[in-house]
Each structure stands twice: as C-alpha cells, then as structure tokens.
Amino acid sequence: MTEDARLREQICALAKSMFERGLTHGSTGNISARSSDGGLLVSPTGTSFGRLDPSRLSRFDAQGRHIEGDKPTKEMPLHSAFYDTRSQTGAVVHLHCCHAVAWSMMPDADEDDFLPPLTPYAVMQLGRVKLLPFFRPGDPAMGTAVRGLAGKRSAVMLASHGPVVAGKDVEAACTAIEELEATARLAVLMHGHRPRLLTERQIQDVVTTFNVEWDV
Template sequence: MTSSESQAREEMARLCKSLFDRGFSVGTAGNVSVRLEDGILMTPTNVRLGDLDPDRIAKIDKDGNHIAGDRPTKEVFLHQAFYETRPDAGAVVHLHSTWATALSCLEDVDPDDCIPPLTPYVVMRVGSVKRVPYVKPGDPRSGDLIRALKGKYAAVLLGNHGPVVSGKTLFSAVCAAEELEETAKLLVALRGQKTTLLTNDEVADLKATFGTI
C-alpha cells in the first residue's frame, strides 16, 4: 500500500466519523469514496461511518473489481458514474442527511434547480443541484441517471433518498455536503415565507470571483 493510499484511508475514517458524530449520517446510512491513481476507495457495506477501520475500507480497481478491504457499498455504481463524468472529482459523499433528504421528497421542488441561490456559500461550494428520479438503493440505474447528466452537476438529490456531492478533494466534498444540508434546512424552514434569492448578476459575480463547481 502506498503512503498516499494510507493517508487517504486515514482521512476517510476521520472525516466520516466527524459526519457521523454530528448527525449527518445515522445507522449504516451513507457512503463515501475517494479516487486513487489505481482505483477507488469506498466505505464498506453495512458499516457505520463512525466506525470505519482504515485498513478495512474497500478498494476497487479501475474496472470495478473488488481488490482489497471489506465488500464495498452497494452504491458503487453511483460513485463510479460521478468519476466517469467529472474528471476533476477526487471524492464523492452520499448522505441521508435529514433536511436534504426531506427536500428530495417534496413534490413541488424544481428538479432542475432544487437548491436555489439562497446564500453565497451554496453557490460557491455546491452550485446548481439536480434532483433525479427515485431508484431503489444499489440499483445500477443510479449510475445511468448520473451519466445522463454528463458531468454538469457536482451535486444531485436522489429522489426520496438523499444528497450526493462530489468534490476535487474529500475535504471539499464533505464541506459541500454540509453546506447543502444547511441550505436545505433553511429552504424547508422558509417555505411559505417571502424569500429573497440572490440575483442572476450576484450569482454570476460569485462564479467570476470564486470559479464554478
């Protein structure tokens, strides 16, 4: 095992425990992956994010073959699709966090823009978010839904399921997932209220200053 892989395993265990301890994941829900030069590290199936053993984190090769660690999450297709369509993605975080999952269940949410520009940080760290139709957990069609987006979105909401966020690094993906969750909480809390969103010009200014996701 290379030193970079060992460091990635340690970071996964540390950041996943942080997510679990702060309630972004409960039970064995959620899964996280990190892209390596020779494959992908993935959280194992049926293991709480707060209990990861770095040495037992699953590893698959570039062809999707399981080559090390425990058996990977059943959402392997979802993660692979993000890496295939977003070449800059270095990590993917899928959570069942409460407020983003609640948003994924609401009938009147715009599926093409389900996280509107309520705050500058959701624009800077998450970008536009697409809601894709429900498929059962572990269904290979989840990968097909992500591939159909052709890399346009760094984050999606899986219908009636929860958020999936990619990032250039694991740290940035975790931060973006947290930002998405907090923005979803604000959106649900503000439902029925007269809300001011950032204007198109303000969003464009943020993208010009900080770049796009």
C-alpha cells in the first residue's frame, strides 16, 4: 500500500470511529490532512463521516488547486487558515459535537480560554482554546477570524457550531478534538456545582512539563 493510500484509509477510519461514537452526526464535520507531496486530502462536501470513501476524497496539490476527487467541504477557508498560519499543522478536524456546542452557548464561557481547567489533558493537548463568534456555515469569514489569531491557537470553538482543531498529523488532531469534547462534557455536567478547578500553579506545571503553547 502506498503512503497516499494509507493516509486515505487512516482519514476514513478515524472519521468513521468518531461518527460511530456520536462525536458528529449526519453529514456534519470535515477533516483534512497534509499528504507527502505537500498537498491535501479533504473530506468532500455533504458526506457523512460514517461513510467516507478513500477513493473519493478531494485532493489538492501543493499550490492549493483541487486536482481530483469529489467537491471539497465548503469549510476549506477554515482549514486553509490553519495550514497557512501554523507551519506545523499536518491535519485539521472540525466536528459538530454536542457538549462543546452546548458549552459555547453558556453566557459565562470565556472567549479567550473556552475550556475550564478541570483536568490536565485539555491543557496538554489543546492549550488555550479561543471561542469565536457565530458565523453562518461556510462563511469565509471563519477563515479570516482564524487568520487573525496569527497562528497562536491550535484550536478554536465556533459558537453554536462546533470545534476546529489543528494537529501535527491526523491522529493527533482527532485525539485532541476528542479531548476538547470530553472536557466540554465535564464542564456541562459540573455547571452550577462549583467544581474544584486546577490551580494556576498546577496549570503552569503541566504547561512547563509538556511544553504547551499557553501564554499566547
């Protein structure tokens, strides 16, 4: 199996796993990954994560031209913004997961630090998550908003829409976005119960130990 074929299979297997566990639904969500030739493989528009076909993934060359496969997701400006502003990005995942969306609707959700520090794992895998305002699905302004962060965040939450996470490869991006949803679920469960949060000292210990992008 070629490297391209392996990446195609990996994208579809990870997407199916997330779909089957209810992390996205219907034809929502999109995923992309950098190929060995510098191009991108991208989930097509209007497709279900549960039924992606490796042979029909949209393919872009290193110059950003769509060269084969089905029509790509309408959220390409969002994906491109991460690849263009974070040189270490090897994959981008966008989901419509329930608890993250619910937490984005809370009036006390912090725009600059979306996830409360309930466990060390979101800190380790995501750093600070930026809560962006609501945009119409497919609005290129979402990409503009990500570009405005100048590469300083690997994860954003689109209010009333869903999270977007960039990772060094497709497995890392999927793992991180799953952690985002798990932490948001904890936040929703703990809302109104005055949970004990990690202290600033504990957070800084995690940040230092795991070399996390944090004070940005």
